[in-house]
Amino acid sequence: MIWILLALMLGTMLLGMPILLAIALVGYVGIAAVPGLVLPLFAQKMFAQLDSFTLLALPYFILAGALMSASGMSKQLVDFSRVLVGHLRAGLAHASVVACMVFAGVSGSSTADASAISAIVIPTMKQSGYKPGFAAALIATAGTIGAIIPPSMTMVVYGSIAQVSIGGLFLGGIIPGIMVGLFLMATIKIYTFHPDYPELRVTHGRFEWGALGRSLLEVWPALFGPVIIIGGILTGIFTATEAGAVACLYALVLGMVFYRRIKWRDLPGILLDSAVMTTMVSGVIAVAGASGWLLGYLEFNEGALKFVTSMSQHPTMVLLIMAAVMIVLGTFVDSLAVLLVFAPAAIQISKVYGIDPFQMGLVMVMCNQIGAVSPPTAPLLFVTTSIAQTSYSEVNRHVWWFMLAETLVLVLVILMPGLAGWIPHYFLG
Amino acid sequence: MPGRAGSAVDRCAEALAAAIFGLIVCIALIQVFCRYVINYSLSWSEEAQIFGHIWIVFLGIPIAYRRGAHLYIETFCDKLPPGPRSVFNLLLELTWLAFALSLMVLGWMVARIAHLQESPGLEVPMSYPYAGMVLGGAYLFFVAVRRILTRAWRVGA
Numbered sequence: 186m187i188w189i190l191l192a193l194m195l196g197t198m199l200l201g202m203p204i205l206l207a208i209a210l211v212g213y214v215g216i217a218a219v220p221g222l223v224l225p226l227f228a229q230k231m232f233a234q235l236d237s238f239t240l241l242a243l244p245y246f247i248l249a250g251a252l253m254s255a256s257g258m259s260k261q262l263v264d265f266s267r268v269l270v271g272h273l274r275a276g277l278a279h280a281s282v283v284a285c286m287v288f289a290g291v292s293g294s295s296t297a298d299a300s301a302i303s304a305i306v307i308p309t310m311k312q313s314g315y316k317p318g319f320a321a322a323l324i325a326t327a328g329t330i331g332a333i334i335p336p337s338m339t340m341v342v343y344g345s346i347a348q349v350s351i352g353g354l355f356l357g358g359i360i361p362g363i364m365v366g367l368f369l370m371a372t373i374k375i376y377t378f379h380p381d382y383p384e385l386r387v388t389h390g391r392f393e394w395g396a397l398g399r400s401l402l403e404v405w406p407a408l409f410g411p412v413i414i415i416g417g418i419l420t421g422i423f424t425a426t427e428a429g430a431v432a433c434l435y436a437l438v439l440g441m442v443f444y445r446r447i448k449w450r451d452l453p454g455i456l457l458d459s460a461v462m463t464t465m466v467s468g469v470i471a472v473a474g475a476s477g478w479l480l481g482y483l484e485f486n487e488g489a490l491k492f493v494t495s496m497s498q499h500p501t502m503v504l505l506i507m508a509a510v511m512i513v514l515g516t517f518v519d520s521l522a523v524l525l526v527f528a529p530a531a532i533q534i535s536k537v538y539g540i541d542p543f544q545m546g547l548v549m550v551m552c553n554q555i556g557a558v559s560p561p562t563a564p565l566l567f568v569t570t571s572i573a574q575t576s577y578s579e580v581n582r583h584v585w586w587f588m589l590a591e592t593l594v595l596v597l598v599i600l601m602p603g604l605a606g607w608i609p610h611y612f613l614g
Numbered sequence: 615m616p617g618r619a620g621s622a623v624d625r626c627a628e629a630l631a632a633a634i635f636g637l638i639v640c641i642a643l644i645q646v647f648c649r650y651v652i653n654y655s656l657s658w659s660e661e662a663q664i665f666g667h668i669w670i671v672f673l674g675i676p677i678a679y680r681r682g683a684h685l686y687i688e689t690f691c692d693k694l695p696p697g698p699r700s701v702f703n704l705l706l707e708l709t710w711l712a713f714a715l716s717l718m719v720l721g722w723m724v725a726r727i728a729h730l731q732e733s734p735g736l737e738v739p740m741s742y743p744y745a746g747m748v749l750g751g752a753y754l755f756f757v758a759v760r761r762i763l764t765r766a767w768r769v770g771a
Contacts, residue, residue: 198686198687199687199689199690200690200691200702201686201687201688201689201690201691201692201702202686202706202709203684203685203686203706204684204685204686204687205675205684205685206684206706206709206710206713209713210709213716224716224720225720225723225724227716227720228716228717228720228721228723228724228744228747229724231747232668232724232743232744232747235664235667235668235671236664236668236743237664238660238663238664240667241638241642241663241664241667244635244638244667244670245639245642248635248639422650423646423650426642427642427645427646429642430639430642430643430646431643431646433639433643434639434643452636453629453632456631456632456633456635456636457628457631457632457635457677459635460631460632460634460635460670460673460674460677461674461677461678461681461683463635463667463670463671463674464670464671464673464674464675464677464678465674465678465683465684465685467667467670467671467674468671468674468675468678468684469685471671517687518687519685519687521685561689562687562689564685
């Protein structure tokens with residue numbers, strides 16, 4: 186039964202049925218086919234999934250992201266990053282990674298991160314002779330930092346399903362997120378030695394403290410965002426959900442008062458666009474609530490656990506196997522769907538093997554993000570490819586090395602539980 | 615074709631979704647303000663936001679469907695020749711139609727039972743949040759029927 190349902194889900198998705206519909210279909214077929222279950226259960230379970238205050242962080246961070254994109258802060262961040270690291274070899278590439286890292290501190294979505302930064306950086310990179318495929322692949326991968334450095338919508342999704350503290354997951358993302366940025370910068374450094382990339386060896390100007398000071402005067406309101414959000418959660422002033430609402434207010438003030446790019450009449454449009462984006466995620470979560478409940482009822486989670494147990498008894502090996510399965514599935518299917526199906530099983534596995542829930546969460550989130558940049562089905566690559574106006578295969582050719590860098594960080598997070606667990610356990614106990 | 619009346623319905627649904635979104639963000643900010651500035655926790659605010667989110671999701675599903683915004687994997691179906699492609703699309707529209715019907719009918723069935731229950735925070739019948747599912751389902755039904763009719767129109771012409 187489970188296998189038929191999973192095959193139906195995978196098959197309809199690969200054929201091109203919208204993810205939401207494919208997941209709903211499986212739920213309906215399953216509930217209709219299993220004796221003793223009645224269809225209204227579907228409506229009830231869908232409702233129960235959305236009946237959660239933690240999940241509300243999702244719409245709030247989506248709205249905050251939309252406001253930030255409209256506020257013009259991404260240009261400020263890129264300018265600032267260029268002053269900071271632009272004098273290095275391949276300075277523009279390094280600067281775009283730094284900008285993605287800082288933007289990640291206020292935005293919770295890798296798509297928002299990748300599209301906001303690439304819209305500003307990629308045209309400049311192309312002017313400076315960078316290969317468009319290189320630029321698009323780099324920024325798509327750097328965009329994944331948006332979902333690893335707090336705040337993070339992916340962590341909200343995982344945390345609300347697996348019942349893990351969202352604040353703790355957020356804090357756990359700080360070190361791995363910064364590491365992904367540094368590993369990407371190291372990959373760029375290696376690229377500068379490659380004979381086919383002479384444009385990466387050009388340097389522009391030099392580092393000046395005066396310029397940094399002037400740039401800070403401009404950019405400080407944008408840099409203040411992460412301080413409010415992470416600081417507020419660390420000190421317990423507000424919950425992760427409330428931090429989302431505060432981030433909206435902050436982005437609104439930034440866009441309307443400081444950079445004056447958002448007008449009152451823009452607000453209804455921004456609200457509506459955010460409502461649609463919310464639906465695209467929350468709607469899938471709602472139907473996955475019903476179908477996931479059904480899979481749980483059919484003992485899918487126990488099955489997954491048994492499968493993993495049969496492979497290995499060692500927590501590290503277990504995490505490596507799970508990561509491999511998720512990344513492979515994520516390359517073909519939508520990585521949100523993979524996360525939603527595996528989250529309940531993951532939390533059981535982490536209980537049985539005594540794996541730190543924050544480490545498990547970070548592994549799940551990072552697999553989800555690596556899935557989002559791994560061809561053929563890679564939403565983040567679609568975004569940057571269209572901005573770079575280049576061919577998808579050209580971007581695919583470049584993305585492997587950046588993906589490898591991120592996968593190395595994932596392996597380190599698996600090998601060293603402290604990378605994800607130390608900060609949240611230190612502050613939240 | 616239901617041209618003008620149809621687009622008025624669209625505008626209404628969009629305005630409602632955007633207004634609810636604005637409202638729940640304001641409620642969240644008031645909640646933080648009340649707790650940390652005047653040291654008073656609201657009993658109803660979290661529930662109001664949750665119900666608002668539910669309404670946004672079910673109103674948003676048809677809006678996203680109309681805009682073609684729902685995520686799907688395009689590798690296979692975009693390569694189909696025009697003929698099979700339109701058959702495939704028609705099948706998808708029919709699936710949406712069935713989904714809309716299920717939201718309306720099942721939502722209504724559960725709402726009728728939930729109506730007897732009172733929510734702990736806002737102290738309103740639990741059918742209020744379910745009403746979003748029924749209304750969203752009805753609007754999705756409307757959009758799906760309009761799409762199928764438009765498709766039939768084009769084939770007939």
